[in-house]
Amino acid sequence: MTTGETTDVIIIGAGPVGLFAVFQLGLARLKTHLVDILDKPGGQCAELYPEKPIYDIPGLPVCTGQELTDRLLEQINPFDPVFHLGEMAASLAKTGEGLWRLATDVGTVISAPVLVIAAGGGSFVPKRPPLADIEAYEGASVFYAVRRIEDFRGRHIVIAGGGDSALDWTVNLAPIAGSLTLLHRRAEFRAAPDTVRKMRELEREGLVRFELGQPAGLKGDDGRLQAVVIKRADGSTAELAADTLLPFFGLTMKLGPIANFGLNLHENLIPVDTEKFETSEAGIFAIGDINTYPGKLKLILSGFHEAALMAQAAHRHVHPDKVLRFQYTTSSSELQRLLKVA
Amino acid sequence: MFLKVRMPDGTTHRLEALDGWRVMEVIRDWGLPIKAECGGACACATCHVWVDPKWLSKLPAPSDEELEMLDGAFHVDERSRLCCQIIMSQALDGLEIELAPESLADAPVARLAVGG
Numbered sequence: 001m002t003t004g005e006t007t008d009v010i011i012i013g014a015g016p017v018g019l020f021a022v023f024q025l026g027l028a029r030l031k032t033h034l035v036d037i038l039d040k041p042g043g044q045c046a047e048l049y050p051e052k053p054i055y056d057i058p059g060l061p062v063c064t065g066q067e068l069t070d071r072l073l074e075q076i077n078p079f080d081p082v083f084h085l086g087e088m089a090a091s092l093a094k095t096g097e098g099l100w101r102l103a104t105d106v107g108t109v110i111s112a113p114v115l116v117i118a119a120g121g122g123s124f125v126p127k128r129p130p131l132a133d134i135e136a137y138e139g140a141s142v143f144y145a146v147r148r149i150e151d152f153r154g155r156h157i158v159i160a161g162g163g164d165s166a167l168d169w170t171v172n173l174a175p176i177a178g179s180l181t182l183l184h185r186r187a188e189f190r191a192a193p194d195t196v197r198k199m200r201e202l203e204r205e206g207l208v209r210f211e212l213g214q215p216a217g218l219k220g221d222d223g224r225l226q227a228v229v230i231k232r233a234d235g236s237t238a239e240l241a242a243d244t245l246l247p248f249f250g251l252t253m254k255l256g257p258i259a260n261f262g263l264n265l266h267e268n269l270i271p272v273d274t275e276k277f278e279t280s281e282a283g284i285f286a287i288g289d290i291n292t293y294p295g296k297l298k299l300i301l302s303g304f305h306e307a308a309l310m311a312q313a314a315h316r317h318v319h320p321d322k323v324l325r326f327q328y329t330t331s332s333s334e335l336q337r338l339l340k341v342a
Numbered sequence: 343m344f345l346k347v348r349m350p351d352g353t354t355h356r357l358e359a360l361d362g363w364r365v366m367e368v369i370r371d372w373g374l375p376i377k378a379e380c381g382g383a384c385a386c387a388t389c390h391v392w393v394d395p396k397w398l399s400k401l402p403a404p405s406d407e408e409l410e411m412l413d414g415a416f417h418v419d420e421r422s423r424l425c426c427q428i429i430m431s432q433a434l435d436g437l438e439i440e441l442a443p444e445s446l447a448d449a450p451v452a453r454l455a456v457g458g
Contacts, residue, residue: 184413185413190413
């Protein structure tokens with residue numbers, strides 16, 4: 001295993017609370033790396049409701065999830081955090097020097113004296129259709145993402161779903177597939193109009209077949225798919241011959257590998273104290289929606305408060321020999337230099 | 343007023359509801375394990391329920407946004423709704439719904455449900 005980079009603090013989760021943690025840790029002169037399974041910062045705010053208004057951020061009467069994300073990114077920019085996006089925090093170990101060493105699912109390794117878990121509701125992972133034995137087909141016949149288009153050349157593909165992912169991959173895979181059927185429960189699509197137009201063109205050219213319905217079952221053996229059973233709105237069923245199914249029903253949150261980090265958990269939440277927001281392991285903190293304590297409210301502003309107090313404790317942990325002087329950004333020229341405004 | 347929710351494990355719970363509350367909030371507040379990931383913003387489809395057919399005509403029609411989000415749910419049919427978009431009212435006293443399995447939270451939440 002590579003030894004990887006060493007920093008002061010690793011933050012799992014680049015949602016609003018993880019981002020603001022960079023700010024508070026930065027004021028304490030602590031360097032940060034962020035790891036997030038999404039390919040963009042913002043967490044739920046960017047993934048679930050980028051266009052939805054948020055009304056309870058202090059001082060911002062209204063802003064969207066994306067605006068809040070953009071403003072936080074601007075606010076933390078002076079601290080040059082390192083982002084590891086599209087990577088899932090996969091395993092955690094303690095090094096001989098007492099550092100936490102985090103490895104991601106793509107092999108990035110980061111070590112730090114402090115780990116902050118700001119993972120919200122967990123990792124965003126694709127929704128798995130509730131079809132009998134679907135797990136047995138995953139990896140050989142059922143895929144939730146396309147990494148290499150070439151792997152799908154000549155395959156007989158069913159793409160299920162009606163959003164951007166379903167339509168984008170329909171358009172991109174149709175030219176190389178053996179056959180391609182788009183399966184969706186209605187004739188309207190929640191996708192870019194231009195992509196829908198391209199799909200309809202491909203349908204006219206005979207490269208795409210569109211079926212109204214939903215997946216209801218899988219047929220095949222030994223993990224090799226032979227047909228997708230579909231159910232139509234009138235209750236009738238049909239079989240689509242296929243060796244590949246790509247279900248695109250959006251993402252859902254799962255706690256994921258964090259559950260195996262050896263921390264005390266309470267119903268998939270991480271109990272913390274309310275002075276430092278530290279977990280059952282010294283040097284590991286949990287802030288935002290993923291933690292629990294008496295009176296916890298899952299609000300973004302609660303996570304911001306938790307980040308501020310956590311940063312004080314994180315500083316003591318990284319620099320036990322140093323005193324962190326409490327200062328205000330309004331009056332401290334030292335903090336203003338860190339913020340690059342003075 | 344009450345609503346009756348059938349859970350994927352087959353148990354049925356009669357829950358006291360309050361006028362103006364979202365059905366999702368009533369279920370969550372009684373401590374039943376509903377996922378409701380986005381918290382009621384009509385942005386995730388993890389509060390998918392099947393409404394008993396006899397109640398369907400009493401519900402306001404779903405918005406385009408709700409229909410779009412239902413694209414991310416499974417086994418959707420004419421009884422399908424996102425229960426964060428159903429607001430309790432006198433007209434819905436006694437509403438009967440079934441929670442779709444994909445809307446079940448991974449772990450039970452803190453409080454135990456009490457119901458008749």
